[in-house]
Amino acid sequence: MYSTEQKLHFSTNLLEWYGRHKRDLPWRRSKNPYYIWISEVMLQQTRVDTVIxxxxxxxxxxxTVEALATAPEEQVLxxxxxxxxxxxxxxxxxxxxxxxERYDGIVPQTKEEVSSLKGVGPYTSGAIxxxxxxxxxxxxxxxVMRVLSRYFLIEEDIMKPSTRTVMEKLARELILEGTASDFxxxxxxxxxxxxxxxSPHCLTCPVMAHCSGREAGMEEALPIKKKAKPPRPELRAVALIEGTGENAGKWLIRQRPQEGLLAKMWELPHVAWASDSWQSDEENQDELRSLLAEQEQIVIQPEGWFMDTEHIFSHIVWKMKVYRAKLLPASGQGPWAGANASFPTGDSWMPFHYRxxxxxxLxxxxxxxxxxxxxREWQEQGE
Structure with a gap:
């Protein structure tokens, strides 16, 4: 399907270019498979400059493998x-x-073994x-799919598993003997x-001469990629609950459930909005107070709007309104009986830990x- 000349030109010129122009990245200074593994996981959906x-x-x-394996999950997060x-x-x-546990701390060297590890897909296993x-x-x-789509003029949707299979087969054929790491x-x-x-930099590309996509004038149209659905918006009201007395200068935080989205992480108390639109700030604060009392048994006194912000996931985006608040004495007995209550560390009485x-x-x-x-914004405004 693709000529031997075109493939050989690609591999040899690419390797020669890489030898002269490769970036000095920390994970490239070692062949330690554990370090390479960490870097590849970090680089998924994250820019190189951020990862370093x-x-x-x-x-x-x-x-070491042992250090990460035996560390508490909270420390890793x-x-x-x-x-x-x-x-x-x-x-x-x-x-x-x-x-x-299974390999004495040595990252395995076979496709079958590496691919069986949790979270290790075809790309990560191939990279390691x-x-x-x-x-x-x-x-x-x-x-890689973008480069191969352009160079070999592959007009199939790269989101399709069948296209990935074609790309993987082609990439394997391009690896010259003994060059897999560098290639x-x-x-x-x-x-x-x-x-x-x-705006690909075609004029400085080491494989421009045989690039079918450039010759066809399609370098910017490729790769073909079906647009993913945009993340759906969710409205969430956040309570920035400020302490008083011995807790002055502090905030009330809670821990998320043990499973699911952002499992075990800490956050400011917040509630999901049933409506798809906000009301007035006064009405929003009344609803926030009502929902926290109902869902969390937290009694607050909102003290006004603080800021708007958002948090983007792959599938949803939290549109957040933040309201400052104080904790009020709850009716009856229990851990919420005072604004400066000492919160228990267990979670048998409530679905979240609080601090x-x-x-x-932090x-x-x-x-x-x-x-x-x-x-941080609250802290800066208070200075």
């Missing part, structure tokens, strides 16, 4: 805080624990095996630095970034 400081901190905190997609961190630790062990396995991600990294590098999603925390305590808890932003 996280990678340095993560491997410093968890330098805290180290991951800000990267998002926290299931990546949980799956990584779960898989590393399996490596620790090729980059760390120089195994001739393809590592096909979005960057896969070079292919990723070309997609990231030259064959970019918009009073101040700015100095390093002890893993939060989705949006709640850190809210608390």
């Amino acid at each position: 400081p996280y990678f340095h901190r993560f491997v410093e905190q968890f330098p 805290k180290a991951w805080e800000g990267l998002g997609y926290y299931s990546r961190a949980r799956n990584l630790q779960s898989a590393v624990r399996e490596v620790h 095996l090729s980059i760390a062990y120089n195994k001739p396995e393809p590592a096909v991600d979005g960057n 896969n990294q070079a292919l990723m590098e070309l997609g990231a630095m030259v064959c970019t999603p918009r 009073w925390v101040g700015p100095e305590d 390093g002890d808890y893993a939060f989705p970034n949006v709640f850190v932003r809210i608390m």
Whole structure:
């Protein structure tokens, strides 16, 4: 289907270009499969420049398979805080624990074994095996599919599994003997630095001469990708509950359930809106007060609007209105009987753990970034 000349030109020129232009990235300074694995998981849906400081901190905190396997999950989530997609961190630790227990802490070298680890799909397994062990396995991600779509003029929807299968077969054929590690990294590098999603830098591309997409004038139209559904909006009202007395300068936070979205992470109390539109601030605060009392047995006195913000997931986006509030004495007995109640650490009496925390305590808890932003904004306005 594709000529030998076109494929050979691609592989040889790409490798020569990579040898001269590759970026000095921290995970490229080692063939340690554990480090490469961490970097590949972090790089999923996250920019390289963002990942670099996280990678340095993560491997410093968890330098070995054993260190990550035996670490408390809360500590791992805290180290991951800000990267998002926290299931990546949980799956990584779960898989590393399996490596620790089943493979004596050595990342396996076969496709079957690596692919059986939790959260390790075709791309990640190919990246580990090729980059760390120089195994001739393809590592096909979005960057790679874009490059191959353009160079070989592949007009199939890259979101289809059948197209990915074609791409993986083609990528495997392009790997020259003994070059898998450099070749896969070079292919990723070309997609990231030259064959970019918009306005590709064709004139500086090392494989421009035989690029079928460029010859057809389709370099910017490719790859063909069916548009994903935009994340659905959800309205959420947030209570920034400020402490008084001995808890002055602190906020009330709660821990999310043990399973599901953002499992076990900490957050400011908030409630989902049944309506698809906001009301007036006064009505919003009344509804927030009512829902927290009903759902959480928390009695608050809202004290006005503080800020609007949002938190974007792959499938939903939380549109959030934040209201400052104070905790009021609850009727009857129990842990909510006073504004400065001492909250129990167990969760047998309520579905969430609660804590009073101040700015100095934020390093002890893993939060989705949006709640850190809210608390930092409150702190800055108070200075």
